[in-house]
Amino acid sequence: MENNIESTQSKKRILSGIQPSGALTLGNYVGALRNWVQLQKEDIYESYYMIADLHAITVRQEPKDLRKNCMDLLALFIACGLDAEKEPVFFQSHVPAHTQLGWVLDCNTYMGELSRMTQFKDKSRKHADNINAGLFTYPSLMAADILLYQADLVPVGKDQKQHLELTRDLANRFNNAYSDTFKVPEPYIPKIGAKIMSLQDPMQKMSKSDPNENSFILLLDPIDTIVKKIKRAVTDSGSEVCCGEGKEGVENLMSIYSAMTNKTMDEITAEFEGKGYGDFKSAVAESVVDVLKPIQERYADLMKNKDYLESVYKMGAEKANYTARKTISKVYRKVGFIQP
Ligand code: TYM
Numbered sequence: 001m002e003n004n005i006e007s008t009q010s011k012k013r014i015l016s017g018i019q020p021s022g023a024l025t026l027g028n029y030v031g032a033l034r035n036w037v038q039l040q041k042e043d044i045y046e047s048y049y050m051i052a053d054l055h056a057i058t059v060r061q062e063p064k065d066l067r068k069n070c071m072d073l074l075a076l077f078i079a080c081g082l083d084a085e086k087e088p089v090f091f092q093s094h095v096p097a098h099t100q101l102g103w104v105l106d107c108n109t110y111m112g113e114l115s116r117m118t119q120f121k122d123k124s125r126k127h128a129d130n131i132n133a134g135l136f137t138y139p140s141l142m143a144a145d146i147l148l149y150q151a152d153l154v155p156v157g158k159d160q161k162q163h164l165e166l167t168r169d170l171a172n173r174f175n176n177a178y179s180d181t182f183k184v185p186e187p188y189i190p191k192i193g194a195k196i197m198s199l200q201d202p203m204q205k206m207s208k209s210d211p212n213e214n215s216f217i218l219l220l221d222p223i224d225t226i227v228k229k230i231k232r233a234v235t236d237s238g239s240e241v242c243c244g245e246g247k248e249g250v251e252n253l254m255s256i257y258s259a260m261t262n263k264t265m266d267e268i269t270a271e272f273e274g275k276g277y278g279d280f281k282s283a284v285a286e287s288v289v290d291v292l293k294p295i296q297e298r299y300a301d302l303m304k305n306k307d308y309l310e311s312v313y314k315m316g317a318e319k320a321n322y323t324a325r326k327t328i329s330k331v332y333r334k335v336g337f338i339q340p
Pocket of ligand 1: 016017018019027029031032142145146154156157158159195196197206207
């Protein structure tokens, strides 16, 4: 079989993204962003990180809020430690190849596959008055985001696993039909913190769309709010800091603490042996504040420097377009379009 996958690529590639649909939660940070920063520091991958603005309009957005959320997210990416000068950080809408490949993949995705996506079902329930076609086909656009960059690895939280499986299926389907074109990507889901749960209901995912504000921590929440929310987190009637049935609330706080301090779950259990939830929650709160405070400070500085942010996203778009164009022209040729 003809092998057209870019052979000049020396480093393995990473692509991931976050939707600019409001403030980021600690779940986004632990499940995704924090790992992006660590992976970028390892310096063995070439990475592309994007703000998924095209995805955001699957839910109705106020244009001025969307613009603000996009710039906020860009600043937060950098504040969390992404090196946007070294590797591209860009807005998805600045790279037309995403929608171009999205359409080709739409034509190779079955309705049945899209109907099975749990996120589609969840969002349709939440936005019953606006179940639009974009919301339905969103997973094939997400597949396009990944396949365009010939990504080897996609660091995401657990809730994106099903989308990644579909991406792999679409890559294989296209490769079988038109000869090797796409790398088949692997998800990178962290062992700890892949799904940070609501602080008020540890059976539900922590999500910024939760009506109960005490259920989530935002990266930009004031410090005293963060401490209060952690102190109010639901635990159980016992006092032991450990994992197990009925201990989901404590286990969730342990995952957060583990992500903030790099301590293992066993080390955490040992650290709090004989101590109550009060001490434990204070330590969790302190660890979160230690990580988020410097991020908030860097964010505030970055937001004063809009020219810098603009230079970052322009540079990012240039690099991303360069890579994405190579894939889309190959795809267009393979499906039989006449070259312009
Ligand atoms: P989004 O914007 O909903 O979430 C961004 C990332 O944060 C992770 N995440 C969590 N991780 C742990 N615990 C939680 N409570 C939690 N909440 C969110 C998500 O798993 C995700 O990694 N479709 C994607 C955005 C996207 C994308 C892509 C991702 C668009 N194109 C291409 C990867 C590759 C989304 O809506 O994520």
